[in-house]
Structures are given as C-alpha cells and as structure tokens.
Amino acid sequence: MKPFTFDQIPTMMKKLHDRLDHLERLIIKISFKEENKNELLNIDEASKLLNLSVPTIYSKVSKREIPVNKQGKRLYFYRHELMKWIKAGRVKTHLEIRNDIEKKVIKP
Template identity: 75%
Template sequence: MKPFTFDQIPIMMNKLHDKLEHLEKLILRISITEENKNELLNVEQASKLLNLSVATIYSKVCRKEIPVNKKGKRIYFYRHKLMKWIKSGRLKTYTEMKNDIEKRSKF
C-alpha cells in the first residue's frame, strides 16, 4: 500500500468509514443467523412457519417425516432444521436435471 498525502486523508477516511459500515452489517447478519440456528419453536410456532395445521405437524412427527426434538411429552423444532427440511424437498428444474445427466455421462 502506498503512503497517502495529507490531501488524501478525507478520501481515505471516507473509504475507511464505508468499509467499517459494511463490516458492521456483515457481523450483524451473522449474529442474527446464529440466533436463528438455535431458536427453538413449539408446535404452534412450527405450524405458522410451515403454514401447516397443528394436526398435520403432529401426523408428520408420528410418521417421522419432519425433524423434531422431544422432551417428555413436549415436542420442539429448531428453525434452521425446519428450513433445511423444506429446502430438501425442492424439485430440480429441467436445466438442472439436464446438467446432472451431462455430468454423469462424462465419467
């Protein structure tokens, strides 16, 4: 890094300020993500998150179709595990399937 002149100090300070703001936003986003990972939901909260009835949630738990934690008679759900479960059911597009087939045929 080249030394800068006295006249460049305001410009450099402005750049430094912008970078600090960007870092603050990244740190805040990471901390919110970490909080969400450990957030426990009860059945009602999980049903709202998934837009399913409580009865449907219970039936999915009985059939072991949904990630759940049980303590005594109560069941709990980790938000990040429910989101991962939802994403695991994503259907591939035609292009993605075609690319997968092409990759496999290269071997």
C-alpha cells in the same frame, strides 16, 4: 498502498469509516444467522413457519416425516432443521435433471 498527503486525510478517513461500517454490518448479519440457526420453535411457531395446521404437524411427527425434538410431552423444532427439511423436498427441473445426467455420463 501509496502514501497520502495531509489534504487527503479526510477522504481517507471517510473511506476507512465506510469500510468499517460495511464490516460491522456483515458481522451483525452473520451473527443474526447463527442465532436464527439455533432458534427453537414450539409447535405453534412451527405451524406458522410451515403454513401447516397443528394437527398436520402432529401427524407428520407421528409418521416420523418431520425433524422434531421431544422433551416429555412437548415438541420442539429447530428452525434450520425445518428449513432444511423443506429444501429437501424440492423437485428438480428438467434442465437440472439433464445436467445431472450429462455430468454422470461425461465424468471419466
């Protein structure tokens, strides 16, 4: 980094402040994601998140189709586990399937 003159101090302070502001926003964003990752939902909250009725969720729980935590008679769901469960049901496109096949065939 080059030395700067006295006249450049305000500009340098502004840049420094902007960078610190950016870092602070990133830290808050990351910590918010971590908090949400461990967020515990009850069945009504899980129902709203998944846009499924409560009886449908009870059915999926009894068939062991959905990740759940049970304490006594109460059911609890971790938000990140439900999101992972939703993503696991993603159907690949024809292009993705073709690319997967090409990777396997080309792989030495």
